[in-house]
Amino acid sequence: MVDDEVIVDIATVVSVLPVSGFLKALEVGKRVYELVKEKGWEKEIVVRNALVDMFAKCGSMAEARSVFNGMDQRDVVTCTSLINAHILNGDLRAAVRLCFSMVLEGVRPNSVTLASLLSVCGESNNLMDGRCLHGWAIRQKLESDVMVETSLIDMYAKCNCIDLSFQVFKRTSKKKTVPWNAILAGCIHNRLGNEAIKLFKEMLIEGVKPDGATLKSFLPAYAIHANLQQAMNMHSYLVRSGLLSNSEIAIAVVDIYSKCGCLESAHMVFNGIPDLNKDIYAWSVIIPGYGAHGNGEVAVSLFTEMVRAGVKPNEVTFGSVLHACSHAGLVDEGLDLFNFMLRNYQISPKTDHYTCIVDLLGRSGRPDEAYDIIRTMPFSPNHAVWGALLGACVIHGNVDLGEIAAKRLFELEPGNTGNYVLMAKIYSAVGRWEDAENMRRIINEIGLRKAPAHNLIQHSRPRFLFTLKEKGPSKDLQELTDGSDIGPKTFPAATSVATLKESFLAQWPKEEEDGPRTVKDLKLISAGKILENNRTLGECQSPLCDIPGGLTTMHVVVQTPPGKDEECLNWYRSSTWGLLRLMKVISNSASCIFII
């Protein structure tokens, strides 16, 4: 366009900058910046926003910052762009800090801002920050935004709190596809296959149209279930609806048939995928499919086929093919592949790879070599690696190595009686009855102590910052936040409790008479500590609370004049304190608890 002397306007540069960002084409972006300066468009906020975003997406934080700092006026897009840049850099703290300074500058975050922050909380399993942001969303009155709801559902599900996802989901309008997709994906993430299938049916009944993402989220439900009849029903639905021509969906079907143990059908669907679309993910479904069912030869030949097709194997693929080898006892193939991985791909083997090799060598009657591998591992072997060696020793009746492995396993998994069982088997096999009896005795002792089994799934119940016992939060809030604190607000950190009480009351406009009269009680979380009358009550674990500049969360009980609760409340809601939330009206005499 420029070369052809077509007239370029602001819309042109604003359209081309996101493309530069997407392609990480920094040089192009810089040329556009030159053009912008030439034309004198730097004052335009849209243009500068697009520039900030472009530089950030190209990984050039310094230039993004410099454009940002040079702006005399910023809007929510400017800030969100830079927040995303911080997230891209893996710096959530910086992102949140920016979010709060944005509020101080008078720029209100919107659903897009929240969605970005929530999404990173989910990815990093950061439930604490996620909950704080939820609270913040409530106070910003953004919690009913469908985008925020979707992000919340996703965040809670990724933090393994599917119950909270459902609570948010319950409140959505249920008209749009995306929240459904989020809750379906959340169920799958939490391995709730039945629940997902039920929801999918509900979705159809409600008349919500499933899209490609819905099916991609939902199909793994059948892999969890591994019910062949149901799987075939779904398969025929996908054929009839034409959705199977979508390769990603076809790959999901391959996985379903593999999990159902129906490799013939799995392979048939796999063959139906165009070669060009057989990416690393497709191969990573079919190879372990054969591996899991003991057909190592096919798994290895598929692996070879994949490499020949020009798809570069990675850690995962090597893991599956090694597992297939160890499962099928293909010693030479497995060792060859292990060396191939080290030599040709510079992939540093992980614990799973070592487990396979130890298992392979050990079970094929080469336990000494297996032990050599363990000794030369670059990191300390975990229970799986020692377990593979112990298992091999059981097969071959190798007491000495068995004892070495068992000793480590007893330390690593003190509650796992299975290791003692295996050791007892070895002793029995070689006629060391007393030692075997000794193992049996220990197993009983462990049973009596009721030591937690090593493989018990730990439920990740949310830990609360604190709860208000006798004056619990109101029901609707409890439903959403489970009674826990819902997060910090911007407020000077070093303020004393007394000053806070005063300033709280001072918010009420002088000309109004019927305002809150006294602060009955005030609890404060400040700079990571929960304080009451300057005494530390406990640690606040949210990293958001010790952000420089000061963030404070307060619980306040205020005495308001009879009949004036609502009025006082509404005023506080719209006041400069702004981020205020009523927890509970204690009695008719109108004392209230606020969380700020």
Next chain:
DNA sequence: ATAGGGTTAG
């Protein structure tokens, strides 16, 4: 015409 939620592997 600038920011953007749900979506793949062992």
